[in-house]
Amino acid sequence: MAASHRHDLAQLNGTPRRRLYTGADLARARTIEDLRARAHRKMPRFVLEYLEAGAGEETTLERERDALAEWRFLPRTLTDESERDVHGTLLGTRAAMPLAVAPTGLNGIFRRHGDLALAEGAARAGVPFVQSTMSNDRMEDVARVPNLRHWWQLYVFGGEEVWQSLVDRADAAGCEALVLTTNAQLFGRREWYARTRATKTRPSLATLANAARHPQWTLRTFSHGMPAFVNVRDHVPKDRRGFFDSAFWIREHMPKALSWDMVAKIRDRWKRPFLLKGLLHPDDVRLALDAGVDGVILGSHGGRQAESSVSALDVIAPARAIVGDRIALYMSGGIRRGSDILKALALGADAVLAGRAPLYGLCAGGADGVHRALEILRDEMRNELGQIGAPSLAHLGREMLVRTDSLPLPSEAAQPAG
C-alpha cells in the first residue's frame, strides 16, 4: 500500500531510522500510524487479520489509499491562516469536524465493551458514532453515553420482524439517524482472516498459540467470556447462538436479493434521517436520491467486499453532480490523515466516515485511544488547512487540487492574478 512506503522517505541510506511510538502514553502518539503500530504490538494475529483485511487480492483496499495519494494540493500563500475553523455540519447539526466514526462489527474482539469505548471517544471528540448491527454492546447502553450523537447501522437479515424491531428500538433509543448498509449482503472473501480458522468455527492451532502470547489482550477481552452479538442474538435460533455459529447463521440469512423495495419499506417506517451506505456507482446514487433518503455514504466497506473496485474518493465528483445540495454526501475509505479528509471535502464530500483509524485508537488505549485518534485527525486537518492557504473548510474546492498525473502544470494553468 502507498502508506507503508512512507517511512523510508526522509531516510538517506537508512539514517536516521524512522521510528513510530508504540508506548502507552497516548499523548506521545503523533499520528494514526503510531496508534496502528501499538495496536499491532498488542493484538494477536487473528484480530489484526480481521481488522486490516481486504477482500481477495486487496486491490480495492490498496485503491483507497492510492486514490488519495494521486491528488496534491496547490497551496495559496499570504492568506488568512489565523482561524482555520474545521467545524463541520452533519445532518444539520454542528460537529467538531466533518467526520463520523464508521460502523464496525465485532468491536468486542478488540477489547471488552469496545462499542461503548468508541461511543465515548466519539462523544468526547464531538463527532457522531455509528453503531453496527453486529456490535457487542447493547444499543440501549450505548445510547446512554453522555453527549453522544448516536446513529444506528442496519443490516437486513432474517424475517421482516428483525429489521422492524431494530428500527423501532433505534427510534426508542433516540438514535439520530439510521444507516442501511447495502453492499454486504454477500460476505466478501477476506481470505487472510479466514485462514486463521482450522474449520468454520474452530481457530487453528497456530491462532491459539499466537493468542496465548497476548495474555493482557486475552484478559481484557475475554475476562467475561466471548463477545456476543447482543443486539440481534434473540433473533438467532437457540441452538445457533454460539459466537461463530451466530455470526454464520446471520450471514446465511441475509437476503441476497435485497432491493430498492426494502429501502422504500424502511424509509416508510423510519422518520428521522435515513442514509444508504456502500454505494459506488453514480446510477445507484441517483436511485438513492429518487428513493427519498437523506444522504448517501459512498464506500467499498473499507475494501472488504468487492475485490477490485474503485474507491469512494474516485466517485465523489459525479455523485455530487447528481445530488447537488439536496441530500448529504459522505464517503468512507482510507482516511488516515487530516489531509485525506481535506481532499475528500475539496472533491465535494460533505463529511467522511473513518473506520480503522478510530479502531487503531481503540486497540491502543480504549476510549482514550479513540479520542486521541480523532484529536490527531482534527489537529492535522487544522494545520494542513493553513498550509494550503485555506482560511476555513468553506474555502476548499476542486480548484485547490491537482492530480499527480497532470504534473507539472501546463503553462495555461497560470491564470493572471486579479
Ligand SMILES: Cc1cc2nc3c(=O)[nH]c(=O)nc-3n(C[C@H](O)[C@H](O)[C@H](O)COP(=O)(O)O)c2cc1C
Ligand atoms: C473491522 C471492520 C468491521 C466493519 N464492520 C462493518 C459493519 O458492521 N457495518 C458496516 O456498515 N461497515 C463495516 N465496516 C466498514 C466501515 O464502516 C467503513 O466503511 C470502512 O472501515 C472505511 O474504511 P477505513 O477503515 O479505511 O476508514 C467495517 C470495517 C472494518 C475495518
